[in-house]
Amino acid sequence: MRRASTLTSALSRTLTAAHGGGSKSPAVQHRLIQVALYGSSTGNSHAHQRWFSRLLDSGSSGKVVSLGVAGALVTVAAATSFSQEVYAKEPPPPEVVPKDVVLYQYEACPFCNKVKAFLDYYDIPYKVVEVNPLSKKEIKWSDYKKVPILVVDGEQLNDSSAIIDKLGQKVLLKKEADSNSEDNEETKWRRWVDNHLVHILSPNIYRKTSEALESFDYITSNGNFSFTEKYTVKYAGAAAMYFVSKKLKKKYNITDERAALYEAAETWVEALNGHEFLGGSKPNLADLAVFGVLRPIRYLRSGRDMVEHTRIGEWYTRMENVVGEPSRIKA
Template sequence: MRRVHGLATYGRSIAAGSSTSLATVAAAMPNLLVRSAMLSTTSSGSGPQFLSRRMADYFGLSGTSVAAGVVGTMFFSVAASSVAQEVHAKELPKFSPKDVVLYQYEACPFCNKVKAFLDYYSIPYKVVEVNPMSKKEIKWSEYKKVPILTIDGEQMVDSSEIITDLFKRTHPEGTCADAEEEAKWRKWVDGHLVHVLSPNIYRNASEALESFDYITSHGNFSFTERLVAKYAGATAMYFVSKKLKKKYNITDERASLYEAAETWVDALKGRDYLGGSRPNLADLAVFGVLRPIRYLKSGKDMVEHTRIGEWYTRMEGAVGEPMRINA
């Protein structure tokens, strides 16, 4: 059984009465950013501007502005259900590569989509955590974003393209029974679902700090980078989430999340999965981006106030234990 590694306890401590406020965090930012400027100098920049660019990259954005596209970020792995559930609907791999390596940020939603596919199809993979400041782990690649997946030395990029390519390798006989429906909902995940997540994850100070505590604990950060990223990042993302609300015409964060969850359940039309008796690529995509928030406050609220919980539990069992192996 996978565990949330302290997130529930941390969330409860925040809800119980954390004295941390946005004003307090904002007041601490100058000193934090000064430290960042001292430690983050590279050939491509330094200080707060450099940190902002690297944060934007870490969050899976294009360009150098954090506000340009923080959509659907800060995700992480969460608990699975029983072994008995895991066996049900589990598919065995149709090909056996010798060496699969995922270059990732632990919290990246697009990286988590790829991991959901690899886990479901029981494809063992190694993980290389990329330092979002230096990106030294992917200096060898001309592609400077994550995820990057290598299969026996062959580089693959872009989460949706990676998954499509992997599906062809695991299913040489052809596509799924309803490829059009599957494609529609995969696009919905990237074009809509991820957009409602950031305003929910960073809805207030405590929820923003809850998210960044996990990110900085599991990412490839130095002590000082962790401190800067946690407090400066949580503060920045709180305000960015407000801009995203306006950009995507979101008036009520939770209502938009609940509506998206209900839209997905309606799409199932009474089926266990969109794919019928087994998950298809759309099921795995939705699960992949929701899995990281499941045990945050936003994810708990979503399950409590919508019908998505039963499907999510089935997906936990179907996807099963992570196939990640030590590098």
């Protein structure tokens, strides 16, 4: 599926003009903390389609809308001749695509979303098993008790960065020496994601009680919880994480959560050095890592603030476009 950010913005402009704490055991608290470190839904990949549908369904004059559509089509046709910003997924050769890929995850986990960004961009079909963070019954078969776990044609892979390295060697034919080189810019920024960026997220997601409840509202709506667990997790978890986030601030020497988030976003934009992606004209594994861990917070209050107060929004939108539709399939 191919997209062009220039065409999308041209279409939008033309159409718009025409339209005129409870008591929990330490073990349970620990599990709540694991699932709660992260906040919201995956990227809003259908935003433009929904906007367009609302426009057509609105009470505006049919003639005005028709005129807007006609003008938009002319704009798109003209832009197609000149636009160089055409993005596409990068599916590997069919012969190296795994036959059976299963991801054990928490929906809101940034590390799980990092793996999904890789799978989605390279159009590798995968099934998802949502793990209950309290019982973890879905991964009782595994000695490794964290997520993500990816099972590829029967082989278990653990830890998000290791999963991507291993899968990259299989489907992208990347040499291990190349992907792990200390001097590799891609490797440097992937490690920055794991060692710095992810530690800034929780203090921002749970900065205020209202933001903590916003996060847990999504977590309980999309996680694998029983009816009674949803309410316990939402309110006890939000309260617990509000206080945990304060400890994380101290641990990572964060004095101002938002300032730290904005600084990280600007650091990433500077690393792009004027290019569309760190990988140049197309994303590399570092682009996918940053996008993946930010995707759970993008439409939370913290993510909206980040886009409003930094320059990262244009890059993020490009990544949404190029990663495109999930390659997830029903289990």
